[in-house]
Amino acid sequence: MDNEDKWLEWAVRLQAIAQTGLAYTKDVFDKERFEEIRQIAAEMLVIPSGLPLEKVEDLFCNESGYQTPKIDTRAAIFKEEKILLVQESDGRWALPGGWCDVDQSVMDNTIKEVKEEAGLDARAERVIAILDKAKNNPAQSAHHVTKIFILCTSLGGKFAANSETIACDYFGLDELPVLSEGKTTAKQIAMCFEAATDPHWQTRFD
Structure with a gap:
C-alpha cells in the first residue's frame, strides 16, 4: 500500500469514528471534538483526491447516523x-x-x-x-x-x-x-x- 492509499485509509477511518461519535454522544463538548475530527479527515482527502475542500466536505461530511457501507x-x-x-x-x-x-x-x-x-x-x-x-x-x-x-x-x-x-x-x-x-x-x-x-x-x- 502506497502513501496515498494509506492517507485515504486513515481519513476514511477517522470519518467513520467521527460520524459514529456524532450519532451517539449527548455531550456538547464531545460533539465539537467529533466535528473537528471529521473536518480534519476531509482536509486529509484534499491532496490525494485532487478535489477542492468544499467538494470533499459535500461528498464526505454530509451523512449522519452510524457509518455503514x-x-x-x-x-x-x-x-x-x-x-x-x-x-x-x-x-x-x-x-x-x-x-x-x-x-x-x-x-x-x-x-x-x-x-x-x-x-x-x-x-x-x-x-x-x-x-x-x-x-x-x-x-x-x-x-x-x-x-x-x-x-x-x-x-x-x-x-x-x-x-x-x-x-x-x-x-x-x-x-x-x-x-x-x-x-x-x-x-x-x-x-x-x-x-x-x-x-x-x-x-x-x-
Whole structure:
C-alpha cells in the first residue's frame, strides 16, 4: 500500500469514528471534538483526491447516523452470448448500475438503473455476487462500498442518450472495450458470464 492509499485509509477511518461519535454522544463538548475530527479527515482527502475542500466536505461530511457501507448495484444482461455494457461520458464502459437509492430495494434499484442508463425494462432474476469494492476494484474510494451483481433479463426498450450514459452495446468476453474499472472489471464481467451459463451457480460473497 502506497502513501496515498494509506492517507485515504486513515481519513476514511477517522470519518467513520467521527460520524459514529456524532450519532451517539449527548455531550456538547464531545460533539465539537467529533466535528473537528471529521473536518480534519476531509482536509486529509484534499491532496490525494485532487478535489477542492468544499467538494470533499459535500461528498464526505454530509451523512449522519452510524457509518455503514454504500451499496452499488450492477445488472448483468445477456443477448446472444454477449453482455450489455453502457458507455459513460469519459468514453469508458461499465455494467449498468449505480448507488442504491435510500428508498429502493436492491432489486428495484437494479431495474431502475437499467432503465435510466440503457433504456431497457428488465426483470431481476438472481444474485450473482456481493463483493467488497476495496478487495476487487482498483480505484480507491472515500466510501466503503458493497457491490451487488444481479443477473437480469431484458424485457425490451430502446436506448436514448442521457445525463449518465452516451451509448450502450453488447460485447463478447473476448471483445471488451476500455472499462471504467472503479465500477466494473473484466474479472467481474467474466464472473457474470460464468453465472449466466451455470444453472447451479452459488452467490459469491466476500
